[in-house]
Structures are given as C-alpha cells and as structure tokens.
Amino acid sequence: MERVVGTTVRGLRGPIINKGDNLEEIVVDTVINAAKVEGFSIEDRDIVTITESIVARAQGNYASIDDIATDVKTKFGDDTVGVIFPILSRNRFAICLRGIARGLKKVVLMLSYPSDEVGNHLITIDELDEKGINPWTDVLTEAEFRQHFGFNKHTFTGVDYIEYYKSLIEAEGATCEVIFSNNAKTILDYTKNVLTCDIHTRFRTKRILTNNGAEKVYGLDDILKESINGSGYNEEYGLLGSNKSTDDSVKLFPHQCQRLVDGIQAKVKELTGKTIEVMVYGDGAFKDPVGKIWELADPVVSPAFTAGLEGTPNEVKLKYLADNNFSHLRGEELTKAISEFIENKDEDLVGAMESQGTTPRRLTDLIGSLSDLTSGSGDKGTPMVYIQGYFDNYTK
Incomplete structure (x- = not known):
C-alpha cells in the first residue's frame, strides 16, 4: 500500500x-x-x-553557587570586574550571577540594550526612536536609563531585570554599578578585568577586549571548566548552557x-x-514573534x-518544480516527472534554483528544534x- x-x-x-x-x-x-x-x-x-x-x-553534572564563587575569586581576586552582556533570565543567569557576585567585591554590570543577545527586551526599539537614542553609540548610566525609560517589566516574567540583577549582586555583599552599552570596549573605561557573559558572540567579544587593553578576560565558558571541590564541570562550555536546579545550585550542560x-x-x-x-x-x-525571544540560550x-546526522539537507522545492520545470504537466505525469527529478537530483544542490527556499541549516539544528518543540520545557x-x-x- x-x-x-x-x-x-x-x-x-x-x-x-x-x-x-x-x-x-x-x-x-x-x-x-x-x-x-x-x-x-x-x-x-x-x-x-x-x-x-x-x-x-x-x-550528576551539578555545581553550587559557592563553587562558582570559588572559581571566580580564583580568577579575579579582589579586582573590580565588569560583568557584561548577560542574558535576562531567572532560570539561566540569575543564579550564576549570585555565584559570580559572591566571589567579587565590586561589579560593573553592563547590559546590552534594547534587548539581550537572545531577544529579551528591556525596552522596545520604538522607545529608542522616540527618545532619539542610538544603541550602537550611546552609553547610558542607570540614572540616565531610568530618566529616559523609567521602570519596565519583562513581557512574560513581570521582572524588572535591572533592579533584579542589581539586588542579587548587592545581596551577595558586592557593590554594583549598572551601565548600558552594546560596545564591549565601553567596559574598559571602568575596569580592565572582564567576565563576558554572551553566548554566541563570546569569541568576538573576548578578542575585542584583549586587543584593546583588557588585562583579565574570561567568559562564562571559562567558569567551571574544571571541577571545583568535586563539583560538576564542562570542559568545553563551562557555565554556558547551565540552568537553575535548586535555590543554591545549577545543572550544567552535559x-x-x-x-x-x-x-x-x-x-x-x-x-x-x-x-x-x-x-x-x-x-x-x-x-x-510576540516576545521576540530567540530560544537558543544553549551554546x-x-x-x-x-x-548520520552530520551535514545539511539536500532537498528540492516541490512547488518550484511544479510551477517551473513541469508546469505543463498534470496528474500522474506530473507526479512521475517530479519523482524522477528527485531520484536523479545532484548530490550537492547548493546554488541550484530547484533548491531555492529550502532551509539552509544543519540537520542537527533542524532536528533539535523539532525535538525541543515536541518535548517542551x-x-x-x-x-x-x-x-x-x-x-x-x-x-x-
């Protein structure tokens, strides 16, 4: 059949x-x-x-806030540290921030705006336009940000992340100054010691900082690369991909x-x-499309x-074949012609008009998205x- x-x-x-x-x-x-x-x-x-x-x-790949604090303290000592470009997430970053702050005395928290790397917005682009602020050139203090935009709660979580992150840092005994910039070099006006918390742009950020006079530069992928007092670890991604397990511990990426x-x-x-x-x-x-958030917070x-899951799809667009190559055919003749075309298609269709509009993504990314949507969170x-x-x- x-x-x-x-x-x-x-x-x-x-x-x-x-x-x-x-x-x-x-x-x-x-x-x-x-x-x-x-x-x-x-x-x-x-x-x-x-x-x-x-x-x-x-x-059993878990670590405590104290484990994070120990590693951060070992790397930075008593230096003032710029913690830059974190995502806005209670599950993903807030508990990591507590560990980071516990290991430091002073934090300069630099947030990207209008949104973080994965699309969590502090404010809208329209609000920037209304105030005449250019996020690529303008650096704002906390007071200036509040003056322009007031207090804004996240669409889904109802959290004002500026206030929330600052309170987490201060609750761990560290002092905190908050600034807003999308230029990694901005932090070097405040400190030469930086922990960059971005995910997919981290290598570029580290390079920019190192090339412009930073003295100590680490990323979240450098924290818990090794076990601390028997903790879990991830030799490739460190804290990246971790999320909250309990009030005092994180589950690391496997x-x-x-x-x-x-x-x-x-x-x-x-x-x-x-x-x-x-x-x-x-x-x-x-x-x-509503919250504007990209799901991809894992590295x-x-x-x-x-x-067998290496590579990208090598597919042709059926509607293109039906509308172009075989537009003169109908019914069984059309079915037969398209089937023969597929069976004899080139092994590499990159650039071919017949593949235009097919998804140029890795198989693992496509299948991972399909799986994530199926299993949910x-x-x-x-x-x-x-x-x-x-x-x-x-x-x-």
Whole structure:
C-alpha cells in the first residue's frame, strides 16, 4: 500500500532520571517498549533524540553557587570586574550571577540594550526612536536609563531585570554599578578585568577586549571548566548552557556525550538489526514573534550526535518544480516527472534554483528544534523524541 504519511514525531515518556542512572539502557528500553506498545516498527535512519537535561542529570553534572564563587575569586581576586552582556533570565543567569557576585567585591554590570543577545527586551526599539537614542553609540548610566525609560517589566516574567540583577549582586555583599552599552570596549573605561557573559558572540567579544587593553578576560565558558571541590564541570562550555536546579545550585550542560549516542545506536542495532541515528539536544533555534525571544540560550543545539546526522539537507522545492520545470504537466505525469527529478537530483544542490527556499541549516539544528518543540520545557514528561521518515522524500 502506498504511504500517505511522511515525517512522524513521537514524544516518548520515560522514568524520572536521577544521578547515576544508566541512561543508555533506559533510552533503549524506552524506544523498544514504545514501538511495541504503540505498534510502530523501528527502521533504518529513524532518529531518537534525548534532551540534554536528563543527560546532565544522569551524569550528576551539578555545581553550587559557592563553587562558582570559588572559581571566580580564583580568577579575579579582589579586582573590580565588569560583568557584561548577560542574558535576562531567572532560570539561566540569575543564579550564576549570585555565584559570580559572591566571589567579587565590586561589579560593573553592563547590559546590552534594547534587548539581550537572545531577544529579551528591556525596552522596545520604538522607545529608542522616540527618545532619539542610538544603541550602537550611546552609553547610558542607570540614572540616565531610568530618566529616559523609567521602570519596565519583562513581557512574560513581570521582572524588572535591572533592579533584579542589581539586588542579587548587592545581596551577595558586592557593590554594583549598572551601565548600558552594546560596545564591549565601553567596559574598559571602568575596569580592565572582564567576565563576558554572551553566548554566541563570546569569541568576538573576548578578542575585542584583549586587543584593546583588557588585562583579565574570561567568559562564562571559562567558569567551571574544571571541577571545583568535586563539583560538576564542562570542559568545553563551562557555565554556558547551565540552568537553575535548586535555590543554591545549577545543572550544567552535559559533557562527554558522544559515548552515549554511539552506545544507544549500537545497542538498538544489536537488538533490532536497524541502524538509527541518535542525538542529544538542548534549545532549538526559533523566534517567538510576540516576545521576540530567540530560544537558543544553549551554546549549541546538539553537543553530540551520531555520524548520520552530520551535514545539511539536500532537498528540492516541490512547488518550484511544479510551477517551473513541469508546469505543463498534470496528474500522474506530473507526479512521475517530479519523482524522477528527485531520484536523479545532484548530490550537492547548493546554488541550484530547484533548491531555492529550502532551509539552509544543519540537520542537527533542524532536528533539535523539532525535538525541543515536541518535548517542551514543562510537564509533558517526554524527554526523548522518536522521529520517523525525516530523511524520506516524495518518492518513498
């Protein structure tokens, strides 16, 4: 019988994961059991994705505020430190800021505006226009910012992040000065010692600071690169990708995940004879059109994946073929012509008109976004996602 369904995505329910659990075994058992209960067959090139959260939980990759403070204190001593370009997030950054402040005596907090790196807005662009302020050139003090814009609460959280972050720093015993600028060099007028907290632009920011006279430059990816007093750590990303666990601890981004995804692939092959693809995923990469927030607060969408997920899609646009190459055909003739075109398409369609409008993103970023939207971040209880037919096309 002809197939009438393409890609199918299933959120899989599994047990609550705790430190020390054998996640490889749990994922394999969950997939095999889901196939049996739901009546689907496991096929070659199916994909199972696992949220980074349960990987880190199984690894026990946690650290306390005191661990963060110890590392920051070791790196900066008693220096005044510029903490620049943090995202505005209670879950992602606020608890890290408490640890950072606990390790310092004075903080100059420099916020980007009108929004942070991932789209959380302090103010709107329209408000900047009304006040005649250029965010690329104008540096504002806290008093100047308040004079122009007053007190603004975040659309979704109801938090005034300027007041909130300043209060967190001062509650840890450090003094705090707040400024607003989008130019990394601005902070060097206040201190030569900087902790840059941006995610995707961090390498550029570090380079600019180093080339313009900064004496000590670290990023969040340099904090907790190694274990502090037995804490968790991430040798590649440090605090990046971490989020709140308890009031006094963070769950770090998982590390050394390649063995896990390869092991799951091998075990499923052993049990079923099928070669599936496996990846660990964090935040997807998509923008909320209302809140203007980009979801991607993790350093990467996927920290580990099996080899079959390398690369980008190599697809043609069906509507382009129907409207152009085969506009003179209808019905079965059109179906046959498009199917033959797909079966004989070039292995690399970059630049070809037939591929115009297809998504030029890495497979792992696309599949990670699909998985993140499927599993959600709340109480769905589906930390694993099973995807079938993703690599199929119109001819299959």
